[in-house]
Amino acid sequence: MTSTDVRGLSGTGLTFPPGFTFGAATASYQIEGAVDVDGRGPSIWDTFSHTPGKTFEGHTGDVACDHYHRFPEDVSLMKELGLSAYRFSVAWSRVLPEGAGPVEQRGLDFYRRLVDELLEAGVAPWLTLYHWDLPQTLQDRGGWADRDTAARFADYAGVMYDALGDRVPHWSTLNEPMCSSLLGYMAGQHAPGHRDPVEASRAVHHLLLGHGLATGLLRDKGADHLGITLNFTPMSPATDDPADVDAARRLDGQQNRMFLEPIVTGAYPVDVAEDLAAAGAPLPVEDGDLEVISTPIDWLGVNYYFESTVRAVTEPTGKPSPWIGGERIEDVEPEGATTTMGWGISPSGFTGLLTRLHRIAPGLPLFITENGSAWNDVVDDDGQVHDPERVEYLLQHLASVVDAIEQGVDVRGYFAWSLMDNFEWARGYDQRFGLVHVDYRTQQRTLKDSARVYAEILRRHRDGA
Ligand code: IFM
Numbered sequence: 001m002t003s004t005d006v007r008g009l010s011g012t013g014l015t016f017p018p019g020f021t022f023g024a025a026t027a028s029y030q031i032e033g034a035v036d037v038d039g040r041g042p043s044i045w046d047t048f049s050h051t052p053g054k055t056f057e058g059h060t061g062d063v064a065c066d067h068y069h070r071f072p073e074d075v076s077l078m079k080e081l082g083l084s085a086y087r088f089s090v091a092w093s094r095v096l097p098e099g100a101g102p103v104e105q106r107g108l109d110f111y112r113r114l115v116d117e118l119l120e121a122g123v124a125p126w127l128t129l130y131h132w133d134l135p136q137t138l139q140d141r142g143g144w145a146d147r148d149t150a151a152r153f154a155d156y157a158g159v160m161y162d163a164l165g166d167r168v169p170h171w172s173t174l175n176e177p178m179c180s181s182l183l184g185y186m187a188g189q190h191a192p193g194h195r196d197p198v199e200a201s202r203a204v205h206h207l208l209l210g211h212g213l214a215t216g217l218l219r220d221k222g223a224d225h226l227g228i229t230l231n232f233t234p235m236s237p238a239t240d241d242p243a244d245v246d247a248a249r250r251l252d253g254q255q256n257r258m259f260l261e262p263i264v265t266g267a268y269p270v271d272v273a274e275d276l277a278a279a280g281a282p283l284p285v286e287d288g289d290l291e292v293i294s295t296p297i298d299w300l301g302v303n304y305y306f307e308s309t310v311r312a313v314t315e316p317t318g319k320p321s322p323w324i325g326g327e328r329i330e331d332v333e334p335e336g337a338t339t340t341m342g343w344g345i346s347p348s349g350f351t352g353l354l355t356r357l358h359r360i361a362p363g364l365p366l367f368i369t370e371n372g373s374a375w376n377d378v379v380d381d382d383g384q385v386h387d388p389e390r391v392e393y394l395l396q397h398l399a400s401v402v403d404a405i406e407q408g409v410d411v412r413g414y415f416a417w418s419l420m421d422n423f424e425w426a427r428g429y430d431q432r433f434g435l436v437h438v439d440y441r442t443q444q445r446t447l448k449d450s451a452r453v454y455a456e457i458l459r460r461h462r463d464g465a
Helices: 003-012 044-049 067-081 105-121 136-140 148-164 177-187 197-220 242-265 270-278 289-293 347-360 388-406 425-430 449-462
Strands: 021-025 085-089 124-130 170-175 226-231 235-237 299-303 308-312 329-331 366-370 411-417 436-439 444-447
Touching: 021 124, 021 366, 021 449, 044 136, 067 105, 067 444, 067 449, 085 170, 085 411, 105 124, 105 148, 124 148, 148 170, 148 197, 170 177, 170 197, 170 299, 177 197, 177 226, 177 242, 197 226, 197 242, 197 289, 226 242, 226 366, 235 242, 242 270, 242 289, 242 299, 242 308, 242 329, 242 347, 299 347, 347 366, 347 388, 388 411, 388 449
Parallel strands: 021 085, 021 411, 085 124, 124 170, 170 226, 226 299, 235 308, 299 366, 366 411
Antiparallel strands: 308 329, 436 444
16 A cells, blocks of 8 residues: 555545544553562463463463553653544552452552653543453452452552542443453353353453442542443344344343343343343342443443354354353354454444444444454565555444434544554454554564554544545
8 A cells, every 4th residue: 555545534424513523442461461460460361372272372471462561652652643632541450459458559659751752742542441461369268250359440440540630531331341341251262261151151250340430439539531431243144044043132231231231220130130141140139239331431432343144053163152041042144254363354344333322322422442354364474564454454443433424423532552562362463353463572663654644534534534
């Protein structure tokens, strides 16, 4: 892609409302490295990634992108791209090495320096308190299956707000509680690697409870731009056979509605609560919990990657499943091209999702907190990284956001996943989602073509072109 090609974007029709936020996102364990530095305590992802057989070729986040030491360079890249915002997460065990108790000032100072650097560069910090790296000490006491973890999360949120509330305007409690609960405690594909429906159902509820407690506390401390990020996957039945239709209902319930509805309506969907109870894993709701969980938020973070088609099968699939009571449901292979994650590409599903969310929660502004794709990126002989598939994915999905806005959906921002290639959890460094290529041997950063395209879109938006 040459600069002339990039300038040829005028035909894309990508016009966003004034003030629209454009950013990129990362997460602590995926980029920071420095796991033994400055008093950081271990998290469940240290334990999991160091357990043989859990991640691709035994990859760990020990070094990752070494962002802990290289953040000034990374912030310079953000400035060069013209990002107006940067979404990052805090490693709880850097700040509270045991999850609770003494604060590690050196860990807190790292985030202070990062925030200062961002502000200096004119990039607004969007802070996520929890992106999956639970302190191991709390897991040893039961993790998210234990109700007390919700209270510990709120305490940690308070520590962070006291330290950074004066300089960080945008706060988010959790990233994708679906993954923390159902991938971590049901499918066992993520830390802590358990396969227990009762623990999984408890983790769902306690994550949401932690979100509500933290939201209330931060609000009392003065936060006025508070949200949560949920990951949504539209689910369709493979056929109109009632068994397939019911499979799609169940998975839509556990993937999408089970997390959204308690927050925006103050109740779990009745059918989902019944499914979980029938599977012997009832949601452990106590009096008053749903009032806490539905503490008002100011915005909803939406992560979207792909749509799923599902069908019912007569025998259990025998594969680890994130779905409670979903042993007889399987995914249908996506049609057409897939990313290297094996995910289908469906920009129209994105518009459909956004209009649906707007119908369910009409007054709630939406921010796309993650969207992106993984491809086999290499640094070419010309020293550049040509990633036409990611460019196309980006343009198509931005167009879907524009479509949704034109249909009246209140979308206020878009964060690309991810700023740079990083540790893709159980898939290790095998999957590259970045706008910026990272050579993990040298830590050299190289802007991909998609980064240049994104920068050009942002420039045109800023200039009102
Ligand atoms: O890398 C992850 C991120 O941590 C959470 N959302 C999905 C991304 C791609 O799998």
